[in-house]
Structures are given as structure tokens and as C-alpha cells.
Amino acid sequence: MAEEAKNNGTTAVVPAQSHDNDGAAVGTAIIAPDVVQNPGLPPHRQRVTDLDPKREKRAERIVYSLFYISIVGSLGAVLAYMFFPIESGDLGQIRLHTMFVGIGMTLALLAIGIGAVHWGKAIMADHESIDERHPTPSDEPTREAAAEVFELADKESGFSRRTLVRNSLIGALVAFPIPGITLLRGLAPQDQDAVTLLKHTMWEKGTRLSRDLGGASVGAAIKASDVTIGSVFHVVPENLDQATNVLDEKAKAIVLLIRLDPADLTEPEDRKDWSYNGIVAYSKVCTHVGCPVALNEQHTHHLLCPCHQSQFDVSDQAKVVFGPAKRPLPQLPITVDSEGYLVARSDFEEPVGPSFWERLK
Numbered sequence: 001m002a003e004e005a006k007n008n009g010t011t012a013v014v015p016a017q018s019h020d021n022d023g024a025a026v027g028t029a030i031i032a033p034d035v036v037q038n039p040g041l042p043p044h045r046q047r048v049t050d051l052d053p054k055r056e057k058r059a060e061r062i063v064y065s066l067f068y069i070s071i072v073g074s075l076g077a078v079l080a081y082m083f084f085p086i087e088s089g090d091l092g093q094i095r096l097h098t099m100f101v102g103i104g105m106t107l108a109l110l111a112i113g114i115g116a117v118h119w120g121k122a123i124m125a126d127h128e129s130i131d132e133r134h135p136t137p138s139d140e141p142t143r144e145a146a147a148e149v150f151e152l153a154d155k156e157s158g159f160s161r162r163t164l165v166r167n168s169l170i171g172a173l174v175a176f177p178i179p180g181i182t183l184l185r186g187l188a189p190q191d192q193d194a195v196t197l198l199k200h201t202m203w204e205k206g207t208r209l210s211r212d213l214g215g216a217s218v219g220a221a222i223k224a225s226d227v228t229i230g231s232v233f234h235v236v237p238e239n240l241d242q243a244t245n246v247l248d249e250k251a252k253a254i255v256l257l258i259r260l261d262p263a264d265l266t267e268p269e270d271r272k273d274w275s276y277n278g279i280v281a282y283s284k285v286c287t288h289v290g291c292p293v294a295l296n297e298q299h300t301h302h303l304l305c306p307c308h309q310s311q312f313d314v315s316d317q318a319k320v321v322f323g324p325a326k327r328p329l330p331q332l333p334i335t336v337d338s339e340g341y342l343v344a345r346s347d348f349e350e351p352v353g354p355s356f357w358e359r360l361k
């Protein structure tokens with residue numbers, strides 16, 4: 001048997017026989033009445049654009065002018081990209097490039113945003129309406145009601161009627177992504193084939209292996225006699241500092257030189273002359289996504305990439321023993337010249353670094 005209880009403004013339905021140690025009802029639902037009364041809608045205030053057709057026309061002009069400004073900004077960004085190209089090493093030019101492209105894109109986005117807000121605030125109908133909640137199965141009357149809402153929205157926003165506003169907005173939205181597309185061009189070299197660039201490094205027959213001193217600095221060439229068992233050298237081509245794009249070339253050509261006990265090396269027949277007295281050279285660029293593989297675990301002969309923990313076995317053709325990398329590190333074939341300096345036998349026989357679409361072509 002249930003009874004109704006009233007307590008400090010709360011109403012509860014409680015089972016008469018059920019109370020806990022404190023005397024409170026057990027298993028009851030407490031229903032609090034609304035303490036805040038619905039204040040209703042404030043009185044509707046008409047805007048100047050509702051009262052004065054001239055002001056409405058002016059607001060419309062502002063909106064489509066803003067959308068046109070956005071188009072100008074987008075095109076300006078494209079022109080800035082073309083007329084202020086990035087010249088390698090010229091910081092002033094890079095500053096001009098980023099400044100003008102940035103101004104164009106800012107203008108494009110800002111003008112669309114302000115135009116859309118002004119359109120909504122000053123021109124579109126702003127009367128209050130209440131949308132009652134109700135089940136919305138997709139039956140025919142619902143679809144018809146939805147179509148009516150669309151038509152009403154179209155009528156009130158003037159989307160179909162105000163052709164200048166609508167068309168300029170469409171133009172602005174179409175033009176806005178264009179700078180983004182043109183910026184992609186900056187990722188590829190201007191006058192060379194990108195695939196050829198990715199496939200070749202500065203290493204060629206007879207290039208001496210020199211110490212990497214960091215940045216664009218090249219240290220002394222390395223003699224085979226300098227490399228003791230267990231030691232690791234970070235190596236670049238001796239002529240690296242003569243390259244046009246030193247850092248780009250270094251990013252592809254950097255190598256780790258390691259000496260192992262020749263008895264520990266597993267070398268296929270056709271690669272036996274790629275090492276010299278247990279000295280092997282492997283690309284330092286991880287085949288996963290290109291981080292430098294720079295951690296050497298001497299007793300396991302494993303190279304570790306710190307980015308995602310791929311591990312490569314130096315004693316066995318730098319094969320992947322752990323982690324997300326899918327290919328071994330490419331090996332640089334080496335030998336010594338007449339003065340005992342370590343030199344490359346050729347370039348890498350496969351592209352270094354992460355895979356790319358045209359890698360096997």
C-alpha cells in the first residue's frame with residue numbers, strides 16, 4: 001500500500017511498510033517540482049533592418065561585399081604564392097611569402113565568417129518560434145513537414161531570392177580551398193622529378209665516408225683502421241657541404257657505420273663484398289616514417305628507432321626484428337680506397353626511408 005508524503009516542497013511516493021534505520025523511505029523515487037519557473041520568451045524586438053528597407057538593402061550589400069572580399073583574399077593568396085616564391089636559404093623571401101599568403105588566407109576566411117554572421121543577424125528572419133518535441137518517424141507527413149521547413153527557411157533567409165548574396169557565398173566557398181590546393185605544390189621540388197630525387201642520394205662510387213658533425217658540417221674522412229669492433233659512427237658523404245640543398249641531401253644520405261666481429265655477420269652471397277672487415281654501413285633513416293635510427297645496442301647488435309621502437313638487426317642485413325617498420329634498413333655497399341679510407345661502392349641499391357607509391361617503379 002503506497003501513501004503520498006509531502007516534505008519541504010518535495011513530493012514522494014513511498015511504500016508504507018518500507019523504511020531504513022534513519023526512518024527514511026527505502027526504494028522510493030523523489031520527484032522535485034520545478035523550482036525555476038519558465039520565464040517565457042522576452043518580447044520580440046524588431047531590428048532596424050526589419051523596419052527600414054534601406055537599412056536592409058545596406059546590410060545585404062555589406063554581406064555580399066564581404067563574400068567578394070573573401071574571394072579576393074583567396075585569389076590574393078594564390079597570387080602571393082606565385083609572385084613571392086620561397087627561395088632556398090633566403091629568409092627575407094620566406095618571410096614575404098608566408099606573410100602575403102597568410103594575409104590572403106586570413107582575409108578569405110575572416111570575410112566569409114563575418115559575412116555569414118552578419119547575414120544571420122541582420123537579414124535572416126529572427127522571430128522566435130517553438131519547435132515542440134514529438135516522435136519523428138520518417139513517414140510521409142513528416143517528410144512533407146520537413147520540406148515545408150526547408151522551404152520556409154529558404155524563403156526567410158532569402159537564399160533563392162537574394163541571388164547576389166547566395167552566388168557570392170557559393171563563389172567564396174568554392175574559392176577558399178584553392179590556396180590550400182596550390183600550397184601542396186610547395187611540397188614537391190620545382191625543377192626536378194620528385195621520384196628520382198627520392199630514389200637517389202649523394203653516394204656514388206668512390207665517395208669517402210666522413211664524420212657527421214651536425215647540421216651542414218662535415219668532419220674528417222674515416223679510415224677503416226679507425227673503426228674498432230663495437231664502435232658506431234654517424235656518417236655523411238665527404239662532399240655533402242657542396243650540395244645545393246645540404247640538409248635535404250643529408251636527410252637522405254646519412255648513414256650509420258658499425259663494426260662487428262665478421263664471424264657475427266650473416267651476409268648473403270651477393271652482398272659479401274658490401275662490407276669491409278666486419279664494417280657495415282646502413283641508412284640511418286627509419287623505413288617506418290623516417291626518424292633517425294640512432295640507438296645501438298652493442299651486445300644484441302640491434303639498432304633501435306626511438307620514434308615507434310622499430311628494431312633492426314645489424315648482424316643480419318638490418319632486418320626488422322620488432323616494431324612497425326616493414327623493410328630492412330638499406331645497406332650502403334662500402335670498401336676502402338688506396339689510402340685506406342672507407343668509400344662507397346655505389347649509391348644505395350634501393351630508396352632509403354619510408355615507402356612511397358612509385359618506390360618499385
Ligand code: FES
Binds near residue numbers: 309
Ligand atoms: S619512424 Fe622508426 S619506428 Fe616509426
